[in-house]
Amino acid sequence: MTLKELAKELNLSFSTVSKALRDSHEISIETKNRVLAKAKALNYQVNPLASSLRKQKSKTIAVVIPEVVNDFFGPVINGIESIAQEKEYHVLIYLTHEDMQKEVAITKLLQNGRVDGIMMSLSEQTSGTAHLEALQEKGIPLVFFDRIAEQMDAPKVTTDDYNCGIKATEHLLENGCKRIAFLTIAPNLSISNKRMNGYLDALKKHNIMQDEGLILYCTGDDHKNNELIRSLFSSPKRPDGVFASVEKLAISTYAVCEELNLQIPEDLKVICFSNMQTAAFLNPSLSTITQPAYEIGREAAAILFDLVEKKGQRGRIEKRVLNSTLVERNSTKGR
């Protein structure tokens, strides 16, 4: 529904309808009410800022992510910016702080058309997708990366989470671990699922009985996570290997091991998904699954700009998988 069509429906001039919607003093209250009623009936969105932006393109894209205190999203943003700068677009960064309500509020706000496209990595709480579908209904191009909404018809850029789940688990097995714990957050998210399925399938493949007690579901609260880990590590059935699906849980693991005087890798081997710059200088140096964060940002941005500039077919749903790398360091060293 354009303003022109609305004017035609009302049998008024474009200028009169436009003024009425802007609440101009030149237009009578009667006419204003008539215009507003019709606009509402026809679901025309009355928002002068949005319409102004729509006309001239905002030349802005939004990146909606859970947090920035993180070694993954930093380089992703740099990757996105490297493409956006070529295209002379601005990048607007929104943080959900892992809170689904904030994510919903941000998507509502973005529905008004202040940006030409959106790139998104879901909060750890996100369960439904109604707020994301609403964006698509408004015709705003949307690309997911890393923490994707698996079930949605939208382009997605991820790493090979399932394979890496297998690789990390097998790496611990090869180095002599028999009881491997899996530390995860956000079981709702498809990446958590895939990493865990990789872990479970690797155990199966090697005929190792799965022990539910070795899977820890952690949260955004570092203090509580440390408690969970401490309790697991203090139990008689302590694990001899830890696979952390996110970086911060490896840091918690190091902290708890120091507290309990457990030696890594002698008492317990550790590997985790991480883009930590200091992984090589930790005590001991940390084995990681390192994601191509910068490239993920570039790839997702390239797909988004194809959609924004309508170069690609609009209906084409791309799914790109960029491989991560297992970097072996001292924290998983075998005897």
Added chain:
Amino acid sequence: MTLKELAKELNLSFSTVSKALRDSHEISIETKNRVLAKAKALNYQVNPLASSLRKQKSKTIAVVIPEVVNDFFGPVINGIESIAQEKEYHVLIYLTHEDMQKEVAITKLLQNGRVDGIMMSLSEQTSGTAHLEALQEKGIPLVFFDRIAEQMDAPKVTTDDYNCGIKATEHLLENGCKRIAFLTIAPNLSISNKRMNGYLDALKKHNIMQDEGLILYCTGDDHKNNELIRSLFSSPKRPDGVFASVEKLAISTYAVCEELNLQIPEDLKVICFSNMQTAAFLNPSLSTITQPAYEIGREAAAILFDLVEKKGQRGRIEKRVLNSTLVERNSTKGR
């Protein structure tokens, strides 16, 4: 200059001038040219998006910073967001990637009024302030934090860089260091200056001769920085202590020490300005000057919103200094 004043100058109705500036078909070419000529003469900025934003406030503030792959700016942004969310403002993050030309381009763009206020930490290359003054001339509230423009009349939020420079240097001296190297970036920036002056004054106070060869001016290029550090550490007059003014130079120091098989703290003690989450788990754990990053963000945002909402006196220039903390760990341990 408002549109209303422009209309009065032209002796035309507000509506006609507004339409002329929007290039409406309802207005004759003669009138349009007259309006545009007058607008130009009176320095009225013809920008429909900007004027629309000015009218309804964009409810957006910009944060212009050098980079996000950094343990300092992450928590600063979280601090800023915590205030912005209370005020229901959006935070737009721009990265200069330590490039003055990009910083200038961003400030040009922000002159059009797409944001209600700006918070800024300068790039390491920034030398002049013309681009920053241009923002102030447009009446856009501007607050500096951390890497401030010392000479400008604008609110500034920093930490006690000079005192921390003294404290870090004295801490190394107390632990037995006799030849302390100072690693810095961006000598243009006032924070670099203050940290270095703290270092120099501490040496003077303890009657230690300053050795120019122990001051390394590093850059944004990690590879080159490592070379500079390697060359210093391989020289016969090797330092026995390192004070790194930024986090990444401490990481480089650890990398070079590993290469050259130098033991920290036995051969060389290390302290640096850092908000690294893993400082306690490095090998050896790293002594740091930790900045109150989150609080710096909150404080700077609070001052900015005072200006945006014109609650404070507009001319009042605030300078806030939040103290950092020296955290002693193994990298500076004395014999």
